[in-house]
Every structure is written in structure tokens, then in C-alpha cells.
Amino acid sequence: MIDNTFPGKDITLDDLATKIPLAAKKTAEHKSVFEVAGVKFGGDVVPVFAGPNTVESEAQIVETAIAVRRRGAHFLRGGAFKPLTFPYRGPKYFELREEGLTYLSKAKREAGIPVITEVMEAKYISAVAEVADILQVGARNMQNYPFLEEVARSRKPVMLKRHYGASLRDWLGAAEYLLYHGTEKLILCERGVVAPHTHRAASRFLLDIQVVPAAQEVTHLPVAVDPSHASFWRPWVPPLALSAIAAGADAIMLEVHPKPEEAAVDPLQAIDFATFDALMRRMDAVARAVGRRVLDS
């Protein structure tokens, strides 16, 4: 009457061996360690990606790059194009904006900070890869397997965001696609999941802190956490960032904006420079409490 033997929502030992052999740990201690642009992942330092949701202007991104770099961020984040849930928006968000990449490139040079930015479509991979040190694959593209293959063929380091409806099994399956097709330096990123209660009508997701130890139990890949997209609410970002560090996250992604309340996209979640400054110190202190660090000094 009931047959629960068929593979389902959860990862089995057989899955590890046959479905995700490249993503699966070989031993309990197995952990990927690699460098991107001189920043080590999977080691003692917990790299921080900081910057605005969207590159709005040269001034905005250069100012932010310098500000976050000075406060210890390891990577500048910022979107050069931004697909939203609906087709209507200003022309500037509709396609890859070449000037967005140009501004990111300038910010990278002026601040001396590497860049992580999302690539949305296969046809833009080479253009984005010229500026980006890490290509970000967004949650909505997590299951776009042909796109994952193209991204993997670029041989660039990749950060793969978890779709907000995806199981750990789905997510590691997508990671396996990237690894199978050529990605050698791969970071996973939890960014909030759908859940019955998210505590604010405008907050669509719940940070799944439990997936950090759950993922690290089965995969050697570094696991990043993005508390900004998870919570969608500025006051919750610092405590959730700290909780992610304490849970063992291998990297943190944060939305930081010179004037958060004027941000073009998602103005409720970005934090300002002063909040970022205090948070970096706190994250460093928490990281040191669990045997790691955020700041080099």
C-alpha cells in the first residue's frame, strides 16, 4: 500500500554516490579550498561580498566599492542587469547594460577589489566574465540546465544561489551540472526559502539556517549565505548575518548602498555604510569565536 523506497525529497547515500558524486564529500573532513582573485574560500577567512543590488551609476558603484573595501569586504557585488518578476520597468534594467559592466570595472580598478556579479543569459557570459571574478547564477536560473552548461564552459568561478523552492537535493543536483560541465571553483549560496510564515507581508522568504550544516554534512563545497534577500528587511540583516557566521557559513553576501532608502531595487533591505562597518566588526568577532575570521587585521 505504501512504498517509501523510491527516491524523494531527501538525499540518500545512493544519491551521493550516483547522482552527485562530484559535489559529495569523500570523507567527513573533505572540504574544498580554493582561491579566487587572491581570496581564499573554504579556509579560515569568511569572505564578504558587499554592494548594491543594482549598479545605478558610476558614482554610486565607485563610492560603494571604496567604502566596502575600506571596511574589509573581499568582493564587490552589484548587478549589471536585473530581471524582475514583471516585464515593466525602466529601459535601464531591461537588458545587460554595457555601462553597468563598465562602471563595475572602474569600481574594481579604483577600489582594488574583485567583483562578483550575476549573469542572466548565455549570450552575455563572455562580456560579464571579462569584469567578474565570480559569476553569480541567480535563484531563478538554478534549474536552467542549458544555461548552467554554458556557464560551466566559461571555466570561471561560480556562485550558485539556491532557488527559494528547491530542496538541498535539487540544489546539489544543479551544482553537479556545473561541476560536471567544467566549473572548478564553485560556491553555493542560501538566500531564503518559501515557508508558511515569514513574519512580514513584504518579506517573501525565510532564511534557512539549517541548510548550512545540512549542506556541509554532505558536500565539500563552500556554503555562502545572503541574509539580505532572505529577510528583505533591513533591521533583520545584521542578526541574520551574524547567525550565518556562527552556523559555519563559508561566505556572506550583503546588500550595501550609499543611501539605502533611495535604492532603485529592493530599498527595504540594503544597509548603509555605517551599519556595514559595525556589522563587519561584529561578524569578525563572531567568526573568531568559532575559529575563523572576517577581517584580516
Add this chain to the structure above:
Amino acid sequence: MIDNTFPGKDITLDDLATKIPLAAKKTAEHKSVFEVAGVKFGGDVVPVFAGPNTVESEAQIVETAIAVRRRGAHFLRGGAFKPLTFPYRGPKYFELREEGLTYLSKAKREAGIPVITEVMEAKYISAVAEVADILQVGARNMQNYPFLEEVARSRKPVMLKRHYGASLRDWLGAAEYLLYHGTEKLILCERGVVAPHTHRAASRFLLDIQVVPAAQEVTHLPVAVDPSHASFWRPWVPPLALSAIAAGADAIMLEVHPKPEEAAVDPLQAIDFATFDALMRRMDAVARAVGRRVLDS
């Protein structure tokens, strides 16, 4: 301290006017009615799409096409390529199989039944569109906006599956992309959502029957239901198909296979011809009870 005015998970009147004006109803009675291959959608008849998950052989798909056509199915379904959650599988599922389209085409001709089949990648749209009367966009591609634009440019009728983590608002946003970029005949399809309890370890989704009246309250687009993927469990498919008809679904998609237990993909959910036969009669009876019909006779 709390600001719940920002747009969130649920659709507002403002969303209807500014975010999804093409998908939104103009009046309470507004309902799209259109024909595809001589089959009317949005009218009294509730069209049924039936066939296997995957086209496995010419014999399998031709036999199925004839069998479901004889029992009153309006469209043959069957996948010519099938991306799964992991990269490892036999070569036959890895890429579009031209012979899959050839077999579908033959089945269509021999059984005299139109075809709905999924297209997975932009580069295959024209090839698939030659055989398919309706292009199916799968759940995993629901938020692949560049792909939606390409699909829309084909001007073919489209069925857009809801991603299993997507809100109604997300789903209608994706529909708006298609409508905005040229799709004129668009069907939505609910196929199960992630939920805390799905009642079997192997069943990953829960049929969201509530989304049928909820969607029909705000959009004029026909709403189909796929109980096979929702339940992932053969014994639940007939009661859920009947419930969808009773709830007002505008079309039903079913996995039907000559030998379900030997199906190459998802063998737990397909039903056999005899079950399909009985179910068609029941669905027709339920449809008539709510003022519609499934069978023409």
C-alpha cells in the same frame, strides 16, 4: 516599526493595473476563449492532454496517441527531451532527440490528434514548434525570462507551468512576460507546490487546488491542472483529476503510458489505458455536473 504597505507575496489591485495588465481580468466575467488546432479553450469543453512523460519509441508514442485519442483526449503529450535534476542519465535524454520529434509527428498524424510538448531551450524552439501545437514551458523555466521572450516571439500557443515554489503573483508575472512579448494564446498550468507535508516521502509536491479559483479570480487566462506531477503517485491521480475538474480547471494534463511500471521516467505516477478510460468517463460526468464536459459525445 512595521510597514506592511510594500508589495509582497500577494496580488494587490495596484499589481493588476500596473504589473500584470495583460494577464488581469478586465471584468469579473472576463475569460479568454480561443482555439488551438480546432480545440476550444476557456469554453464548455475541458480539454485533456494525455500521454507519457517521455517519448521512448515510435511504437510507444503511436500506440499511446491512438489509445488516448480513441478515449477522448484532445491533445497528445510527450516529452522529446527531458532535463532531470541530475546530469547523469542515458544519452537519450540528454539533448533534444530529433527522433523524439519525428515519432511525435508520426503519432500526431496517425492518431489525428494535436500535440503539446515541452521546449527546453531557445535554440530548439523552431524545431519543436514544427511539431507542437502548443509549446509547454516547464516549471523550471517559468522564471527564465530571456527564454520566455524567445518562446513568445514564436507566436505559438503556450502552456506555462507554475514553478513549485512560485506564488500566484510570480506565476502571473511570468505569464505577463509571454503576453507582453507576443504570446496570444496562453494557458496556465498548476502542477503541485512545495509544502510542509506531502504525505509520501517520494511525493515532493502538493496539488494546490486553491490556486484554481484564486487564479480565475484575477486572470482571464485558462487554468489547467496536472495531477500526475503534483501527486507523483498513481492511486491519487484519478481523485485529484476529478477534484480539479470540479474546482473549475479549464484543462487537465495526465501522464498515460502503455505500461506505467516500465516507464522510463516517473514510473510511479503514470496511469494505464484502462484507468485513463474510466477516468475520462468520470471526468466527463463531473464536468457535466458543473456545467461543462470533457467528452464530445
Add this chain to the structure above:
Amino acid sequence: MIDNTFPGKDITLDDLATKIPLAAKKTAEHKSVFEVAGVKFGGDVVPVFAGPNTVESEAQIVETAIAVRRRGAHFLRGGAFKPLTFPYRGPKYFELREEGLTYLSKAKREAGIPVITEVMEAKYISAVAEVADILQVGARNMQNYPFLEEVARSRKPVMLKRHYGASLRDWLGAAEYLLYHGTEKLILCERGVVAPHTHRAASRFLLDIQVVPAAQEVTHLPVAVDPSHASFWRPWVPPLALSAIAAGADAIMLEVHPKPEEAAVDPLQAIDFATFDALMRRMDAVARAVGRRVLDS
């Protein structure tokens, strides 16, 4: 590293034998059939419980009893006390209102219809049991095991609502408590579950239609559905009630009020007499389409 063998969210064959032997089916066809106040459960007729959320006045409940009886309802429902989520409310809802029971009793006599009503506390069981033909245990009390024992000791027929966060396994565990402690006539009732998306900010639950076949696969107990509490939105109640009948529900519970928009509790979900009248006919037609019936004539 991973051990999935420990009992978890889903029901196993071992659970059926050792955890819920009384609730479990003995054979695939095993189904409880019993009578309460001359109404048969588990048979061809699908009984309908109809009435207001709360007994507001003698006039209201007598009028409703006569109205729903005339339209074919098998039981009058109506709450004589009503605990809400917060402690503040008018004095009339705070405790069991003896006059509520008196009014119910009068309505029962005048309309010639049996009564189902919720009992909230052990100390009121005997008073409620004098009027009620079926004792309803609310979702919030589903896991109040000492209370379940007391209810069972009354030997009255019981309807056990599923808690909105409970798995099927939790729910059947609660049913087993009742059966183990003396309940002989037991009905289960699905009334909506928490879920990531419920489609309206004010609608807290999603009707879990899938639990109907899932429960009927493992238990012989009749399974009722309450679309009013599940949807919390009047326009969705008729399609969801019809879907429940089509899915095989063994009884239907509906909130019906003479003037729904003036209902003291939950004014968004009750339907009026005219809607109830049309719905009864539709439910009967759908029931007949699946080999059952709602109306006697």
C-alpha cells in the same frame, strides 16, 4: 553520514501496524460505515454539516437550521463558544454560553436536524454532549491528548479536525488516541494547512485536497473537508467544496449564515442561503458523477 531509516514525517508500514493499528485499514477496501442520528457515514451519501461559525442568537440559529435543513443539510453546525487567537473579545464569546447550547437545542428540535458542535474544554463535555450528536474537536485541540481522552470517554461520535501544521501521521496519531480511549464513531476533517502561498493576505491556509486520497489510502475512517476555514474567502468556497466531493470526501462542512457580511466571526468566509442552495445541488450532481449523492431525493 546520513540515516534516513528513523521514523519521520511520513507513515510507514510499521507505523500502521504498531502506532495506529486501530485507525489503519485492514484491507484495501476496508472502510468504516456507521450511523449517527440516522445519518450514515462512509456510505453512498455524503453528509453535509452547515451553519454559522457561532451561535449568535436564537433567531439566527433557528432560522439557519430550518433553512439548511430544507436545502438538504444533514447536520446543523454552530459554535456555542469560540476561542480566538487573542484573549480580548466581547464577554459573550469568552466561556461556554449555556444559552448557545439552549439555542442550538431549540434549533435542532424545531428544524428536526441533528447537531455537530465543538467542545473546547473537558469540563464542558457533558453539557455539550447533551445537545450535540457529534462532538467536534477543533484543530487547536488536536494534540491536546488529555482532552482527547476525556472526549473519548464520553463515547459520543467525534469529528477530529486536522491541525493546520499537522502531518497525516500526527493527525492519525490523534485519531488513534480517540479510538484507543473509547471513541467508536470517528470522522476526520481536513480544514486547510499552512503553506508558503495561500493567495490572499487574509487567507491563512491552503486546502490540502491531496490528503483526502492519502488518508483514505491508509485509514478506514471517513474523511470530511471544511472548505470554509481552509480558504477563508467566500468566492472560493463553492469550487473547493465541489473539488472535495470529487476527490472522494466522505462529508462536507460549510459555514452558512443568514447575513454573512454581518457574521460575528469570520465574516469573509460564510455563504448565504441562496449560495448554499445552489451549492447543494451542484455538490449532489458532482457526488452522483462519482457514484455517491448528497441529496436524498
Add this chain to the structure above:
Amino acid sequence: MIDNTFPGKDITLDDLATKIPLAAKKTAEHKSVFEVAGVKFGGDVVPVFAGPNTVESEAQIVETAIAVRRRGAHFLRGGAFKPLTFPYRGPKYFELREEGLTYLSKAKREAGIPVITEVMEAKYISAVAEVADILQVGARNMQNYPFLEEVARSRKPVMLKRHYGASLRDWLGAAEYLLYHGTEKLILCERGVVAPHTHRAASRFLLDIQVVPAAQEVTHLPVAVDPSHASFWRPWVPPLALSAIAAGADAIMLEVHPKPEEAAVDPLQAIDFATFDALMRRMDAVARAVGRRVLDS
């Protein structure tokens, strides 16, 4: 067509004023500070409750009390009776075991540590209150309002666990019941929620770390976290306990057992003394990183 103005899942400013005035913060800085048995809540120290799920023997609980006290725990936890999901279990868990209270009392005296223990039924409140410094109300009783009233009338300090399907609004509504009926010292406790993905088949819940800042944003009550029941998996307990401290939790509850794999109840989640020892030091270090502490020294 759509009316989102009706109160729903999320807390509104109006709710704070009229539904939960006692639980609501009066100012942004408002935070309850109180002492129980000489342990301050809501202050710099983050109290830790540690001990087994169930009091199994005098030796077990006395040994555990001494062991956790020595390592800095502030309260001993341990259940003197334990309702499970099914009615079948050994006689020893079936009712309040007076000897369980006797053993707890002895452990309290011998180890010099106050006690928190669950009370399951109104009739046992006075017996449990003689031993317990804090009465724990379990998740399953969160919405058992008559019971909450009885608990409140005891005037004892209370810890109220969140039901795994409850919204923050539901939870604070239950807290308001306690406050309204006389509880003066009240602690909330998050212990995991139902969610689409929990990462192991045997793990039924997901730790909702986001509810910590969300609750603290609206209520002055201290918010505890129980990572043992949330994760149901020993290896995840330490990282989740640390994440809770970092997120700002005001207390931590942990299952600790002399021989976890031999625990009578929930053997997969308890940690042993050595793990507890290391975790206490780590929690203290993380607490200090966020301006608090766990250990006194």
C-alpha cells in the same frame, strides 16, 4: 475583487495596540528584564537550559544535573511526563510520574540548579510547580487556551514554546493569554517549524532563526531557541545553537544526555557531556562577540 485589508497572517500596528497590548513593545528599546531563581533574563547573560528529554531514572537526572551545572548551565531541563504522537508506549510515560518529579527535585537539590520542566495538564500544575522554577508549555499546548489560563493563575514563570505551525501572530496571541491571566515572567521559545524542506526524512522541522529578530522587533519578551527539537539531528545542534546566540536569542534550550544513543526518547538529537562542554565555551565566545555572555567566569 481583492481585499487585502482584513487582518491575516502578519502582525499589524493595530494588532499591537488592540490584540497583544501586553506582549507588545512600548518603545523600540523596551525589553523585559526579570529574575527567576537568581538567573536574570533579558540581560547580558544568555541562560542555558540543559538536560535530557525525559527523566529516566534518579541516577540519570542527578548525574546530568551535576554535569551540566558544572559546565555552566543555568537551568536543568527534563520531562517528568511525555506525551507522544501515538497512544502506545510503556506505562512509565503515560501519566505524570510522581517519581519523575521526585528525581528532578533531588537533582535540583544535589546540583544546586533550578529546574524548568513541562506541565502537560491542568490537574498537574500544582504538583509540577512545587519542583519547577519555570513551567514549560509545550508546542502542542500553545493553543490550549483554557490550559494557558490555568497555568497563568499559578503565577509561576512560564516558557511558551511556539507551535510548529504557528505564525508569530498566533504565538504572541497565546503569550497575551498568559500575560492577561496573570503570568508575570514569560519567555518565548522557538523550536522549529514545518517547512517544505527540512533536509532529512527524520527531521520534521526547520529552525526559524528569522523569528528571533522578528519577534524582538515587536515584543519585549525574551526569546529562547531550542535547536535540539528544531533539527532533530545531533550534528546540527551545535551550529544551530551558535547561530541562535549570534542572532540575539535570549536563552538556549538543549537536550543533553549521559548516553545520547541510549536516550529513551529522541535518541538522535541529544548531545553528550563532552559536546555540551565544548558548545558552552563556543556559545560563550559567540555571545561575547555580540555583547553578551553565557558563562559567568
